[in-house]
Amino acid sequence: MKKLFVLLLSLVMVFSMVACGGSNEASETTTEAKDEAVKIGVTIYKFDDNFMSFVRRAIGTAAEGSAELILNDSNNSQATQNDQVDMMISKGVKSLAINLVDPQAAPTIITKAEQAGLPVIFFNKEPEASVLKSYDKAWYVGTASSEAGIIQGEMIAEMWKANPEWDRNGDGVLNYVLMKGEPGHPDAEARTKYAVDVVKEAGIEMNELELQTGMWDSVKGKELMDAWLAKHGDEIEFVICNNDGMALGAIESLKGNGYFGDGTYMPVVGVDAIPDALEQIKSNYMAGTVLNDAKNQGKATFELAYNVAMGKEPLEGTDWELDGNKAVRVPYVAVTIDNIDFAEEAYK
Numbered sequence: 030m031k032k033l034f035v036l037l038l039s040l041v042m043v044f045s046m047v048a049c050g051g052s053n054e055a056s057e058t059t060t061e062a063k064d065e066a067v068k069i070g071v072t073i074y075k076f077d078d079n080f081m082s083f084v085r086r087a088i089g090t091a092a093e094g095s096a097e098l099i100l101n102d103s104n105n106s107q108a109t110q111n112d113q114v115d116m117m118i119s120k121g122v123k124s125l126a127i128n129l130v131d132p133q134a135a136p137t138i139i140t141k142a143e144q145a146g147l148p149v150i151f152f153n154k155e156p157e158a159s160v161l162k163s164y165d166k167a168w169y170v171g172t173a174s175s176e177a178g179i180i181q182g183e184m185i186a187e188m189w190k191a192n193p194e195w196d197r198n199g200d201g202v203l204n205y206v207l208m209k210g211e212p213g214h215p216d217a218e219a220r221t222k223y224a225v226d227v228v229k230e231a232g233i234e235m236n237e238l239e240l241q242t243g244m245w246d247s248v249k250g251k252e253l254m255d256a257w258l259a260k261h262g263d264e265i266e267f268v269i270c271n272n273d274g275m276a277l278g279a280i281e282s283l284k285g286n287g288y289f290g291d292g293t294y295m296p297v298v299g300v301d302a303i304p305d306a307l308e309q310i311k312s313n314y315m316a317g318t319v320l321n322d323a324k325n326q327g328k329a330t331f332e333l334a335y336n337v338a339m340g341k342e343p344l345e346g347t348d349w350e351l352d353g354n355k356a357v358r359v360p361y362v363a364v365t366i367d368n369i370d371f372a373e374e375a376y377k
């Protein structure tokens with residue numbers, strides 16, 4: 030009887046060990062399933078870019094539950110980004126989503142992708158059309174760069190006409206300073222050109238007091254504005270910025286230099302409609318901005334990268350369209366105090 034009891038006990042023990050083993054296996058299978066989730070390699074030119082942090086967030090949100098992202102901060106170095114691409118390829122990614130550091134480096138990335146047989150979605154910094162066309166598995170997600178400049182120019186012209194007191198010296202000429210984004214960046218080049226061209230086309234005479242790059246950055250924007258105010262003072266009648274980051278720096282400088290008190294308003298316009306800029310519009314420190322739809326650009330980047338990683342057509346199951354340059358272009362929208370709610374929604 031005792032022997033039988035011992036036998037039964039050992040059987041129970043063996044059985045429970047097997048059961049335990051089973052459960053270990055089960056958890057491994059779960060991990061394997063997770064490991065099997067398609068891997069997508071993403072680079073951001075630098076995490077320390079206000080606008081790109083919202084695009085990054087949107088990519089992450091879109092990926093939740095369907096893919097594993099390998100996300101890299103390229104720290105504003107193309108050499109670093111090139112190494113990151115090699116590393117992601119060796120980790121078995123099925124597609125690449127690349128926010129270039131240097132827009133001229135697209136051929137280098139394409140060569141790497143092509144050698145590994147991988148599709149690549151560039152986003153935010155548009156490669157030249159010929160480069161994109163050179164590889165059948167390359168596409169772009171971004172905007173039509175000129176559109177932001179056109180909208181900003183229309184906004185400036187309309188505001189200038191509606192506020193004759195902004196012409197401080199009453200000479201009928203709009204004296205402006207312009208903060209440009211990164212030289213060579215298609216967005217910076219097109220915004221700078223079109224914002225000014227459109228105002229002139231509206232019949233307004235313009236005089237450029239300063240045009241320099243603030244590299245999309247608010248600290249640099251403040252430094253530039255400090256220097257320009259010291260040099261030109263009240264001669265400046267309009268501050269045109271290629272993005273909100275620099276506009277926020279300009280506003281900080283203007284506040285520090287006694288503007289926005291009685292009768293010392295200075296119109297400042299930007300592009301992006303990031304939440305901090307919307308706050309400045311609400312408090313009447315910023316005249317307007319142009320929505321650069323980070324949420325939809327991030328979403329589209331992921332959706333295309335995911336489709337091609339799964340061996341599908343880039344647009345399958347999406348509402349996006351490709352233009353003749355293999356690009357999905359998310360529209361820009363003018364933002365002033367009148368439609369601020371809409372812009373706030375776009376960044377939630």
Ligand code: BGC
Nearest residue numbers: 078080153216245272301321
């Ligand atoms: C945005 C900038 C941003 C840049 C980064 C532009 O489209 O307007 O705010 O710094 O992209 O490449």
